[in-house]
Every structure is written in C-alpha cells, then in structure tokens.
Amino acid sequence: KATPRVRQLTAGLINHLHDFARENELTVDEWMVGVELMNAAGRMSTDKRNEGQLVCDILGLESLVDEITYKLASTAADEPTATAILGPFYRHNAPRLPNGSCIVSDAVNAQGDRTWMHGTVSDFATGNPIEGAVVDVWHTAPNGLYEQQDPDQPEMNLRGRFTTGKGGEYDFYCLRPVPYPIPFDGPAGKVLQALDRHPFRPAHIHFLITAPGYKPIVTQIFDRKSKYIDDDSVFAVKDSLIVDFLPFHGDPRADFELPYDFKLASF
Numbered sequence: 001k002a003t004p005r006v007r008q009l010t011a012g013l014i015n016h017l018h019d020f021a022r023e024n025e026l027t028v029d030e031w032m033v034g035v036e037l038m039n040a041a042g043r044m045s046t047d048k049r050n051e052g053q054l055v056c057d058i059l060g061l062e063s064l065v066d067e068i069t070y071k072l073a074s075t076a077a078d079e080p081t082a083t084a085i086l087g088p089f090y091r092h093n094a095p096r097l098p099n100g101s102c103i104v105s106d107a108v109n110a111q112g113d114r115t116w117m118h119g120t121v122s123d124f125a126t127g128n129p130i131e132g133a134v135v136d137v138w139h140t141a142p143n144g145l146y147e148q149q150d151p152d153q154p155e156m157n158l159r160g161r162f163t164t165g166k167g168g169e170y171d172f173y174c175l176r177p178v179p180y181p182i183p184f185d186g187p188a189g190k191v192l193q194a195l196d197r198h199p200f201r202p203a204h205i206h207f208l209i210t211a212p213g214y215k216p217i218v219t220q221i222f223d224r225k226s227k228y229i230d231d232d233s234v235f236a237v238k239d240s241l242i243v244d245f246l247p248f249h250g251d252p253r254a255d256f257e258l259p260y261d262f263k264l265a266s267f
C-alpha cells in the first residue's frame with residue numbers, strides 16, 4: 001500500500017542504490033553477482049535456516065536497526081535493558097516451563113557447564129517488580145548448534161518460556177554457552193570469505209521478554225570471558241549486556257550461577 005512511509009522508504013532505497021552504482025561504476029557482471037547472492041539466500045531461507053537475515057546481519061544492518069529502534073524507544077535518563085538483534089534462530093512456541101526447570105536435554109547437559117540463571121523483571125521507571133512477565137530464552141548447544149540446526153538434539157532443546165512470580169522473579173537451569181560460527185556454507189559465508197572475515201559470534205544467550213503493558217525487549221547477554229567478545233561477526237555486543245558467570249557451589253545441578261535482572265519500559 002502506498003502509504004507516505006512506504007513511499008519514503010522506497011525512494012530512499014532507490015536513491016542510495018543508484019548512488020552506490022554510480023559512485024562505484026558498478027558493471028553488469030558485478031551487479032549479477034549481487035542478484036545471484038540474493039537468489040541463493042532466498043533459495044536457502046527455510047524454517048531452519050534464515051539466510052536472508054544472516055546476510056543482513058553480517059553487513060551490520062540488523063544491529064543498526066536495533067540501535068535506531070532502541071534509541072526511539074528510550075526517552076528517560078535511566079534506561080531500560082538494552083536490546084540486541086533477534087538473529088535468525090528464534091522459534092515461536094518454546095515450551096512453557098515452571099521456574100526452576102532445566103532447558104537442557106540430558107545428553108547435552110553432560111557436555112556443558114551447567115548454569116543456574118536467575119533474576120527479576122521490573123519496571124525500569126518505578127523499580128516495581130513485574131509479575132507475569134514471560135522470559136523466552138534460547139541458546140546453542142556445546143557443539144555450537146541451535147536445536148533446529150542439529151538432528152541430534154531433541155525438538156525445542158535449549159529453549160523455554162518462564163513466567164515471573166509475585167516479586168518479578170524467574171529462574172532456570174541452562175548451560176554456559178560457547179562461541180560459535182554462524183552458518184558459513186551459504187551466501188553469508190561467501191560474503192565473509194570475500195572480506196577475509198571470520199564467522200564467529202561470542203558466547204551469548206538470547207531473550208525475548210514480554211509483559212502486558214510493557215514494550216517487549218529482544219536482547220542477548222554475552223559472556224565477558226568469551227573469545228570474540230570484541231569482534232562479533234554480526235556486531236551485536238553492547239557493554240551493558242556483558243555478564244559474568246560466577247562459580248557456584250552447593251547446588252549439584254549447576255557449576256555456574258548467572259544473576260541477571262531485566263528492566264522494561266511501559267507503553
């Protein structure tokens with residue numbers, strides 16, 4: 001539909017694409033490489049592999065629009081929890097689990113550093129706890145693969161949705177994630193190779209936090225000790241999202257503890 005916003009965005013895109021072609025004296029052969037890349041990304045984009053988004057991400061586009069969107073949303077001096085890109089591997093309908101449950105299958109649990117993550121979800125302006133907020137979490141297995149990329153993991157492994165209690169509290173068991181390469185065997189990988197860039201992301205855990213009356217937060221937290229913390233292939237790291245995994249004793253189910261509080265802004 002030709003809304004003013006659609007006209008503005010389309011005109012802007014055309015202007016910049018034409019300027020790009022003129023400034024670089026783009027040839028037909030070079031333009032065709034781009035067309036092939038778009039077609040290949042399209043062919044490869046399935047439920048399990050979001051290649052179009054991956055290409056945008058290694059070019060920094062998703063991180064840039066995340067930054068812009070967050071800036072528009074944050075007006076007050078004290079800020080809500082910083083956002084970060086969704087990435088290509090989110091799945092709807094992760095299992096709803098009670099607080100205190102474990103999102104790791106037994107086989108995968110044996111291979112990783114078991115972690116107890118806990119904290120609260122609160123209103124950033126008032127500090128009041130938010131009851132009934134949903135903490136939707138997902139991360140990779142120690143082999144660096146998300147469940148939908150890996151036939152050896154059970155469906156929805158390392159994913160879960162937790163609901164905060166009266167004091168805004170949530171907790172669950174997961175693993176301390178590891179750095180891992182984004183899929184390198186498609187168009188996004190080709191672009192990285194053409195630029196002599198590596199495909200790795202620092203160890204991270206993804207979140208989507210929602211609560212009635214509050215702006216949803218899509219974010220990730222990053223392990224301070226992880227390799228690539230200063231060199232993320234998709235440019236998603238923000239200082240305020242870097243966390244410390246603390247050695248944890250006295251709980252047979254966890255080797256590390258990870259406290260983290262989320263702060264939401266109301267609509």
Ligand code: DHB
Nearest residue numbers: 053054057087088182234
């Ligand atoms: C991307 C993001 C991720 O969180 C991830 O695990 C892999 C790739 C991305 O932005 O392309």
Ligand code: FE
Nearest residue numbers: 087089204206
């Ligand atoms: Fe990820």
